Amino acid sequence: MDSDDLPGPGPYIEFGRDSWSRLSESTPLPLTDADVERLRGLGDPLDLNEVDIVYRPLSRLLSLYVSATGTLHQASSTFLHERWDGTPFVIGIAGSVAVGKSTVARILREMLARWPETPKVDLITTDGFLLPNSELEARGIMDRKGFPESYDRRALINFLARVKSGDESVPAPVYSHVTYDIVPGAQTLVRRPDVLIVEGLNVLQPARTDQALPSSLAVSDFFDFSIYIDADEANIRRWYVERFLSLRSTAFARPDSYFQRYAGLSDNEAVAQAVAIWDSINAPNLQENIAPTKSRATLVLTKGESHAVQQIRLRKL
Ligand SMILES: Nc1ncnc2c1ncn2[C@@H]1O[C@H](COP(=O)(O)OP(=O)(O)O)[C@@H](O)[C@H]1O
Numbered sequence: 521m522d523s524d525d526l527p528g529p530g531p532y533i534e535f536g537r538d539s540w541s542r543l544s545e546s547t548p549l550p551l552t553d554a555d556v557e558r559l560r561g562l563g564d565p566l567d568l569n570e571v572d573i574v575y576r577p578l579s580r581l582l583s584l585y586v587s588a589t590g591t592l593h594q595a596s597s598t599f600l601h602e603r604w605d606g607t608p609f610v611i612g613i614a615g616s617v618a619v620g621k622s623t624v625a626r627i628l629r630e631m632l633a634r635w636p637e638t639p640k641v642d643l644i645t646t647d648g649f650l651l652p653n654s655e656l657e658a659r660g661i662m663d664r665k666g667f668p669e670s671y672d673r674r675a676l677i678n679f680l681a682r683v684k685s686g687d688e689s690v691p692a693p694v695y696s697h698v699t700y701d702i703v704p705g706a707q708t709l710v711r712r713p714d715v716l717i718v719e720g721l722n723v724l725q726p727a728r729t730d731q732a733l734p735s736s737l738a739v740s741d742f743f744d745f746s747i748y749i750d751a752d753e754a755n756i757r758r759w760y761v762e763r764f765l766s767l768r769s770t771a772f773a774r775p776d777s778y779f780q781r782y783a784g785l786s787d788n789e790a791v792a793q794a795v796a797i798w799d800s801i802n803a804p805n806l807q808e809n810i811a812p813t814k815s816r817a818t819l820v821l822t823k824g825e826s827h828a829v830q831q832i833r834l835r836k837l
């Protein structure tokens with residue numbers, strides 16, 4: 521059920537850009553134009569003004585949540601007669617393919633790391649927990665990449681449990697968009713960060729009961745805060761197609777690219793190919809699996825047609 525279907529005023533408080541921006545007027549803006557240029561994704565026109573209006577207040581809100589959650593952990597530790605070990609604060613970022621999750625994740629990582637309480641911020645993407653192509657092929661689901669069943673959810677949940685319990689060094693597997701597969705033997709190590717950002721299509725999926733997972737945990741059970749990035753599907757589809765056109769001369773042209781055959785496509789052919797992938801994989805996944813998780817997020821950022829955030833909804837219930 522979407523939050524809009526709930527009786528009463530609903531669990532979210534809504535802001536436009538200006539009212540949101542006014543909530544943290546005294547918070548400093550720690551980034552420069554050059555930082556933003558370095559951090560934004562392909563095709564995303566994010567600029568310093570947008571960071572100032574939308575992401576500066578958000579980083580302030582997150583820093584307040586981090587402090588309050590730390591106090592709560594400290595209270596539990598006092599009760600349990602344990603030494604407080606600095607449990608990492610975990611933020612989930614969800615939304616469609618091509619909605620711009622990775623840009624938001626990188627901006628927040630950089631901004632949170634400038635707060636004195638959280639100098640160490642790690643970021644992982646859930647694509648590292650996709651099953652390798654060989655396994656997707658063996659299961660006959662190569663055309664379902666990004667759907668919930670294409671991930672090793674048990675490995676992702678074990679990874680998060682280890683990070684949250686304060687393990688010294690926790691490995692995450694690595695995915696390559698260029699080879700379109702898991703990179704054999706590669707890993708990212710997460711070493712007791714103050715904050716961990718977990719970005720991916722399905723991070724707000726509820727627990728599944730059709731797999732023998734310990735006590736049916738959901739990935740989001742490990743989150744202290746979650747963000748859903750929303751936009752009209754027609755806009756996301758256009759961003760996907762535009763990015764696909766740009767990738768012809770960059771990632772697709774690399775000799776190790778899985779998509780090398782797309783590098784030489786004409787504009788019309790490339791649009792047709794991108795639309796075919798969107799319509800057969802990414803749109804059904806958005807409609808069936810990703811969009812229904814929106815109402816589980818702590819905060820929903822709704823983007824307009826040029827990626828600028830138009831509405832911010834914060835859960836208050
Ligand atoms: N085929 C591709 N080749 C190279 N990079 C890609 C490809 N598809 C997506 N990317 C890059 O991977 C990142 C994640 O993309 P995606 O999963 O669509 O999420 P989002 O756009 O929400 O960040 C983006 O930085 C994007 O530019």
Ligand SMILES: CC(C)(COP(=O)(O)O)[C@@H](O)C(=O)NCCC(=O)O
Pocket residue numbers: 617645646647648665666719720721722797801802
């Ligand atoms: C790798 C992805 C599943 C995203 O994974 P995520 O990090 O969000 O878990 C997605 O970018 C993707 O490649 N989807 C398959 C269809 C396509 O090529 O667009």
